[in-house]
Amino acid sequence: MPPLDHSLVRLLAGWLPGQRWFGGKDGPIDDLSIGTATELRTGDPGLHHLILDVRQNGTTDRYQVLLGVRRELPDPLRPVEIGRLSGEQGIEGHVYDAVHDPELTGPLLAHMANATTVGPLRFRRAPGAELRTDLDGVPSAAEQSNTSLIFGDVHILKLFRRLSHGVNPDLEVNLALSQEGSGHVPAVHGWIELEPGTDGAGNEPTTLALLSEYLRSATDGWQLALTSVRDWLAQPTPPGPPAGAPSGPLEASDAGAAGGDFAAEAERLGAATAEVHRDLAAAFGVAQAPPSRVRDTVYAMNEQLDQVSAAVPEIRPHAHALRAAFDELAAGAAALPVQRVHGDYHLGQVLRTDTGWVLLDFEGEPARTPAERRAPAHPLRDVAGMLRSFEYAARFLIARNGDLPPDTADALELRARAWAERNRKAFCDGYAAAGGHDPAAHAALVRAFEFDKAVYEIRYEARNRPAWLPVPLKSLAHLTG
Structure with missing residues (x-):
């Protein structure tokens, strides 16, 4: 992805406080910068993975955003539009929250199935897991502090919006319980992580998302x-x-x-x-x-x-x-x-x-x-x-x-x-x-x-x-x- 200019930063700063998963609604954003930007899909629509560094009251929190870019925005995506860029730094068109675009969520499964690495992002498949790559993800309507994408009746992908350094306890615990043979947790199918040392991530990978069995009868x-x-x-x-x-x-x-x-x-x-x-x-x-x-x-x-x-x-x-x-x-x-x-x-x-x-x-x-x-x-x-x-x-x-x-x-x-x-x-x-x-x-x-x-x-x-x-x-x- 080309270097990002201040126009996108301003758009993101205005959009972020309105999101359900944003944890800083009790105060203004003092500063916002883009820690990492990784292009996951070229063309129109384009898909970009961003990690935002948001500073409030002397503390910096990191948030994960999947950014879609389209020259023409279909009506169903207009409610999730972040704004429009006019060609600055090579980005032109409408930018929006890509988790709502089925055309852009499918590639996440393909990356996990192939265990690929794209820039600092590492896609992982759980041992023995069979991943369907012909499915599009649809956001869950449930009230959440993260975002869950449902892929048919097979997988559910939880994107951790507000990031913590290291392996997320949700991944750590679910893997351990699966090994214990617990019948009270869904099976882990894969995950996405940020490689160690990226954007101050420390000496262990930072968990970005967890792919699990979707319990369709639940x-x-x-x-x-x-x-x-x-x-x-x-x-x-x-x-x-x-x-x-x-x-x-x-x-x-x-x-x-x-x-x-x-x-x-x-x-x-x-x-x-x-x-x-x-x-x-x-x-x-x-x-x-x-x-x-x-x-x-x-x-x-x-x-x-x-x-x-x-x-x-x-x-x-x-x-x-x-x-x-x-x-x-x-x-x-x-x-x-x-x-x-x-x-x-x-x-x-x-x-x-x-x-x-x-x-x-x-x-x-x-x-x-x-x-x-x-x-x-x-x-x-x-x-x-x-x-x-x-x-x-x-x-x-x-x-x-x-x-x-x-x-x-x-x-x-x-x-x-x-x-x-x-x-x-x-x-x-x-x-x-x-x-x-x-x-x-x-x-x-x-x-x-x-x-x-x-x-x-x-x-x-x-x-x-x-x-x-x-x-x-x-x-x-x-x-x-």
């Missing part, structure tokens, strides 16, 4: 849960107690009485989670974290709370209860087993197939550093993440409806609590029955992990999806009340 766990919540909220409110009888909130058992029940699936998901944790322990080992490390973890929890409280005032009324939970864990600190875990576990990271639950996306929380994502943790951290996800699902549809009359909002909140409590219990029961650490026997640990996850969620939503901020705040108000 249903997203988040959507399954929302369907259950929708059906449950639509049920008529049970009649009140007889005159003179004590009143109280709906019981969790009511959430399975008349439709909208998800508890059986939640229990199966808990069992699958425990089995994956067992395989992770076998693949990566288990260590003992001394009490001092537990106290260090609590210190980090309080430090994150300080940072989020300074940036998001809405969390401050809950800060005292959050710190009390963290301090309870520190006061009873004892040695804990730690191992590799999922790291960002929620209903959007699991699929229900004909044969059971499958876990996805082992790359960890997007806002964490690479070292934090790889760090061993107690498996109940993942359990706490899923418990938070049940709280999210229970209230998401209510929050999406905006302002409601107080009586209606209060009634729906009671029903949301009942749904969440029923499914939280079912998940924990399934996890413990399958050999996982019993959450009921480690209440202080689970509570601290769950509150720490809630703080993280509030920071994430404030930065990336402000409209979702009331969801974690509402559930936190209930849990700390």
